[in-house]
Amino acid sequence: MSKMTYSKALALGMSEEMRRDRNVVFWGLDIAEYGGAFGASRGMVEEFGHDRVICMPIAEAGYTGLAVGAAAAGLRPIVELEFGDWVTIASDQLVNQAANMRYMFGGSLSVPMVLRLPCGAFGSAAAQHSHMFESWFAFIPGLRVLAPSTPAEAKGMMKAAIRDNNPVVFLEHRLCYQMKGDVPEDMEFIIPIGSADIKRTGRDITIVTYSYMVHMALEAAEKLAGEGIEVEIVDVRSIKPWDEEMVLASVKKTSKALVISETYKEFGASGEFAATIAEKAFDYLDAPVKRLGCMQAPIPCNPDLEKYILPSVDKIVKAVKDMCKR
Amino acid sequence: MDSDLRIKMYRNMLKIRLFEEKVKELDMQAKLPGFFHLYVGEEAIAVGACNAIHPDDYITSTHRGHGHLLAKGADVKKAMAELFSRETGYCHGKGGSMHIAVPEIGMLGANGIVGAGIPIATGAAFSCKYRKDGKIAVCFFGDGACSQGTFHEAVNIATAFALPVVYVCENNLYGVGTRQGDVRKIENIADRAPAYSMEGVIVDGNDPEAVFGVVQKAAEKARSGGGPTLVECKTYRHYSHFTGEPDNYRDPKEVAAWKEKDPVRTYPARLISEGVIDEAGIKRIQKEIEEEIAEAVTYAENSPKPRLESALEDVYAI
Numbered sequence: 001m002s003k004m005t006y007s008k009a010l011a012l013g014m015s016e017e018m019r020r021d022r023n024v025v026f027w028g029l030d031i032a033e034y035g036g037a038f039g040a041s042r043g044m045v046e047e048f049g050h051d052r053v054i055c056m057p058i059a060e061a062g063y064t065g066l067a068v069g070a071a072a073a074g075l076r077p078i079v080e081l082e083f084g085d086w087v088t089i090a091s092d093q094l095v096n097q098a099a100n101m102r103y104m105f106g107g108s109l110s111v112p113m114v115l116r117l118p119c120g121a122f123g124s125a126a127a128q129h130s131h132m133f134e135s136w137f138a139f140i141p142g143l144r145v146l147a148p149s150t151p152a153e154a155k156g157m158m159k160a161a162i163r164d165n166n167p168v169v170f171l172e173h174r175l176c177y178q179m180k181g182d183v184p185e186d187m188e189f190i191i192p193i194g195s196a197d198i199k200r201t202g203r204d205i206t207i208v209t210y211s212y213m214v215h216m217a218l219e220a221a222e223k224l225a226g227e228g229i230e231v232e233i234v235d236v237r238s239i240k241p242w243d244e245e246m247v248l249a250s251v252k253k254t255s256k257a258l259v260i261s262e263t264y265k266e267f268g269a270s271g272e273f274a275a276t277i278a279e280k281a282f283d284y285l286d287a288p289v290k291r292l293g294c295m296q297a298p299i300p301c302n303p304d305l306e307k308y309i310l311p312s313v314d315k316i317v318k319a320v321k322d323m324c325k326r
Numbered sequence: 327m328d329s330d331l332r333i334k335m336y337r338n339m340l341k342i343r344l345f346e347e348k349v350k351e352l353d354m355q356a357k358l359p360g361f362f363h364l365y366v367g368e369e370a371i372a373v374g375a376c377n378a379i380h381p382d383d384y385i386t387s388t389h390r391g392h393g394h395l396l397a398k399g400a401d402v403k404k405a406m407a408e409l410f411s412r413e414t415g416y417c418h419g420k421g422g423s424m425h426i427a428v429p430e431i432g433m434l435g436a437n438g439i440v441g442a443g444i445p446i447a448t449g450a451a452f453s454c455k456y457r458k459d460g461k462i463a464v465c466f467f468g469d470g471a472c473s474q475g476t477f478h479e480a481v482n483i484a485t486a487f488a489l490p491v492v493y494v495c496e497n498n499l500y501g502v503g504t505r506q507g508d509v510r511k512i513e514n515i516a517d518r519a520p521a522y523s524m525e526g527v528i529v530d531g532n533d534p535e536a537v538f539g540v541v542q543k544a545a546e547k548a549r550s551g552g553g554p555t556l557v558e559c560k561t562y563r564h565y566s567h568f569t570g571e572p573d574n575y576r577d578p579k580e581v582a583a584w585k586e587k588d589p590v591r592t593y594p595a596r597l598i599s600e601g602v603i604d605e606a607g608i609k610r611i612q613k614e615i616e617e618e619i620a621e622a623v624t625y626a627e628n629s630p631k632p633r634l635e636s637a638l639e640d641v642y643a644i
Contacts, residue, residue: 025456051456052456054487056483057479057482057483057486059479059480059482059483061445061475061476061479062445062448062475062476062479062480062482062483063445063479063483064445065442065444065445065446065448065449065476065479065480066445066446066448066449066452066480066483067449068445068446068449069386069434069445069446069447069448069449069450069451069452069453069463070449070450070452070453070456071449072429072434072435072446072449072450073384073434073449073450073453073454073463074453074457075452075453075456075457077449092439092442092476093442093445093446093476096438096439096442097437097439097442097446100425101427101435102640102641102642102643103420103640103641104417104420104421104425104427104435105416105417105420105421105425105426105427105429105435106415106416106417106418106419106420106421106640107418107639107640107643108416108417108427108428108429108430109427109429109434110643112643141641142641142642144642165643165644166642166643
């Protein structure tokens with residue numbers, strides 16, 4: 001075990017896979033000597049050289065499409081979209097090309113690529129730089145969508161993503177990059193895609209969440225414990241496919257479910273988890289399944305306005321207490 | 327040019343022509359699901375280009391992709407079966423006309439999104455350079471695609487990194503019903519190439535040997551590390567954008583003038599006049615190709631439809 005930041009864990013996961021498999025290549029904006037906008041590629045160009053760690057021009061559709069073609073031709077590209085918000089520019093290559101190709105072509109090829117998206121609100125970055133698109137891409141058959149919350153998971157899930165033979169959208173919350181945690185040094189430490197993790201056990205209510213919200217939920221859980229409410233937190237960490245079994249087992253135990261996302265609850269991924277719980281754990285529920293998410297507005301720049309619409313520890317505490325009153 | 331190669335190129339062009347005419351006929355009889363963008367009139371480009379490169383080089387294609395598919399060496403039976411949406415088709419009925427790929431011959435797919443194949447071919451070219459395997463990628467696209475952002479982004483990346491790709495623009499003057507000259511200032515797409523520090527070459531898209539020569543030169547340049555070339559083929563589609571669309575937006579005189587240059591008619595005439603083959607030889611080839619196409623239709627019609635459950639297969643790779 002080594003203590004390191006989430007961004008260092010990502011660099012380690014990518015580097016281990018690049019040492020292991022020469023087909024893995026990596027490109028994006030500013031990822032070479034600059035080390036990436038969030039430091040997630042620091043040290044990599046020094047080890048692997050400019051043939052494998054490549055700075056691209058500002059052309060999201062172009063270099064994402066390049067990854068699709070390189071993957072179709074047998075390489076395993078990792079693409080860092082410096083700000084995941086810009087995936088909108090690359091969407092055709094991800095949705096109409098990468099996600100569709102294996103299926104349309106009747107299984108004759110695959111598109112093993114990892115698209116890394118730094119995402120999430122991180123303090124007055126405003127509407128165009130605060131997005132998290134897990135719902136958009138989980139919606140598309142053919143894509144995998146991952147959202148690790150800790151450094152260990154960043155490494156283990158990055159390795160799994162690179163070894164997976166499908167296009168993987170890898171969501172790295174911008175507020176997670178500098179978080180420190182224990183990371184196994186084992187080269188074969190891989191977290192299977194589709195596996196969730198219980199971040200806190202409890203008997204009174206299940207919180208289903210992912211990414212940065214896991215940390216907010218943990219903070220809220222400490223406060224709630226002080227008032228005698230024991231929260232169980234299931235970090236799905238893999239949005240698609242997701243660990244339905246673990247989530248349902250938890251809800252069957254606690255009889256209450258609150259699904260939390262940083263992003264909008266309306267038309268969002270949290271609805272998928274909530275609807276499945278309501279459908280498959282109906283007989284175990286003592287209360288309707290609830291969701292907590294960002295309020296319906298683009299993310300504002302003013303820090304007070306931003307805090308007002310985003311989920312917060314206090315909002316989580318209140319939501320849990322409201323549900324546990326029944 | 328070697329006589330065998332010249333005859334082979336005629337054969338290839340005729341195969342595409344008769345395949346496309348058969349598709350049109352079958353579509354009119356409502357025997358095929360979906361709709362088709364026929365390559366009739368443009369055969370000399372796919373054939374000239376694909377014969378000028380190695381069998382294991384990559385290509386990407388467009389929505390008007392049957393020509394590239396057959397020219398690259400695809401099996402006519404499996405191609406026809408895919409258009410009939412049968413299990414035996416290249417994509418087991420999942421892809422259809424605009425989404426056929428045959429990776430084992432380097433064919434990385436037709437594409438229903440204009441311009442989308444350009445970064446994909448460029449990425450395949452990256453893989454060739456990275457692996458140092460001596461292969462290249464040839465990217466087919468239309469003049470309409472040259473307005474799409476992906477064209478500019480991909481070409482910029484390809485020239486910046488000297489990627490081994492040949493960009494073949496099939497300038498047939500129209501994008502669906504819009505005369506493309508009305509929506510861009512320049513007349514020759516090749517004139518854009520110097521803006522990317524790339525060589526642009528204009529070639530008669532009705533002359534398979536001229537296309538062959540230009541693409542071969544560009545391919546060898548790419549292969550030896552010289553980077554990409556933009557080859558603009560002047561051409562024309564004899565039919566409208568897709569099967570069944572009325573061709574009421576083009577001047578009939580313009581259509582007639584281009585049909586005069588039909589390579590599937592002019593090339594065998596040239597071969598005969600140069601003593602490469604005689605009339606009987608041409609007729610023999612025509613008969614063989616007609617039979618081949620007829621066999622492909624029979625094969626497709628007698629092929630099983632895909633199992634319903636296959637609709638859920640190959641969404642993900644294991």
